[in-house]
Amino acid sequence: MRGHIRKRGNKYSIVIDIGRDHLGKRKQKWFSGFDKKKEAEKELPKLIQQLELGEIVASENITFADYMEKWLERKKKNVTYGTYRHYEAYSRNHIIPSLGKWQTNKVKDYHIASFMDSLEDKGLSKRTQRHIYRILSSAIAAGAQYGLNKNLFSKTDAPKVPKKKIEFWNEEEVQKFLESLFEEKHYMPIYLALITGMRQGEVLGLRWDSIDLEQRILSVQQQLKIKEQLDGRGRYELTNVLKTPTSYRTITLDEETVSLLKRHKSEQEKRQNRILSKYADYNLVNATDTGNYITPPNINKVFWRTIKNSGVKRISFHSLRHTHATLLLKMGIHPKVVQERLGHASIQITLDTYSHLIPGMQSAAAEMLGQLFNKKRD
Missing domain, CATH: 3.30.160 (Double Stranded RNA Binding Domain)
Structure with missing residues (x-):
């Protein structure tokens, strides 16, 4: 300079x-x-x-409200619509009404601290407060050119959220559920969610060209997500934009799953040959009889019905992912492998999410070491 x-x-x-x-x-x-x-x-x-x-910044003189609009517009291009709606709602309902009037170069750390305190006064949950904190801190971190000081959060800690108890099935519940699931026509997306830990949108957007049945490898590269606006093609769309960069991953499959997929593919090809040109060929692993994608509400109906028929406790579809991770960790699989299968951004997220298993894993490790040393002494 x-x-x-x-x-x-x-x-x-x-x-x-x-x-x-x-x-x-x-x-x-x-x-x-x-x-x-x-x-x-x-x-x-x-x-x-x-x-x-970067201790002082070169700024453009605009209001914080105008800056947030610019930030949201950039985010809209880089995240899924569902994530954008999340950002937009918290920004328009809380951040902009409270901080929007200030010029960006006039926003101070005490404004941020006061704003975060006001969320507590409104009775918002700690989880909601933490969402707002993350959105606001992310926006400010990207706003140096508009005069936003990078140290605005130096006096404000992120709200501490009570750990949410995750729901999952044990081995016996999984077996009971699967017995009923295989009686359903559209069992495959639910089975894959359980056996791979994939998110619902990832399972419903999975294509056959993303699976190597010979090498037993599945690549997560696409998902089914909700659209910004309803149009003539429905409320959902297939997209290669995933939740995070680490969501793009490969998952190794077991032989039984590969066998089920081969049989599933053969049956799907028979249905396709029966209607030929009327089949909407999106090359989807999980598709309707006419080749279209299966929507989340429809697969949820199958999921809830199977839970009822099997008599297992009711959990959310997302908890199939928790069940997958929990069973792997209980089997002694390294958390790094679990992280990679789930597509978590870091191993710390995996450890924090499934910390309920750590005491049991510690006990098992102690017993194994004790047996090893005692065996050598004998």
Whole structure:
């Protein structure tokens, strides 16, 4: 960065060149109010250093409400519609009404602290408060060019959320459920969710070209998600935009699952040959009789009916994912493998989510070590 001193009336100002915008137009930041030229000259190198270190930022003078609109617009292009709706709702209902009036370069750490305190006063749950905290901190972290200080959250900690008890089935419940599930026509998406730990949208968006039946490998590359707007093609769409970068993953399949998939594929091809051109060939593993995708409400009906028929306790579809992870960990599978199968962004997420199993795993490890050492002593 370079800068110079300019006299304006009886005062001196520091002008620092901070680069050019996307159109090639030069951008400058002004620091005014110096009585003497020597004072400005002395301050110039300090300000350049602070700008380069990010301690002060080159800003565009807009309101925080306008900035949030810009941030939401960028997010809309980079996340799934469901995630965007989540961001938008919290931003419009809480963040913008409370902080929107301030100029971005006038927002202070005490404004953030006061805002977060107000959420508690409104009686919002700790989980909701934490969602808002994450959205706001993410928005501010991306707003340096608009004058938002990166240290605005230095005095405000993230709300602590009581650990939510996850639901899952044990081995006996899984067996009872599967006995009833295999009587259902559309058993495959539910079975795959349980045996692979895939999310519902990932299972419903799975294509045959994402499965190598010979190598027993499944690649998660697509999902079925809700659309932003309802149109003539329905409320859902297939997309290759997944929840997080680590959601793109490969999962190794067992021989029994491969055998079931081969039989399922053969039956699907027979249905396709019966109606030929009327078959909507999306190459989906889990499809209706006409080749279209199965919607979440429809597969949920199968899921709830199977729970009722099998007599197992009622859990959510997402809890099939928890069941998958829990059974693997109880079998002694390394948490890193579980993380990779689930597509968690870090192993810490896996450990935090399934910490209920750690005491049992510790006990099992202690017993195994004890048996090993005692055996050697004998």
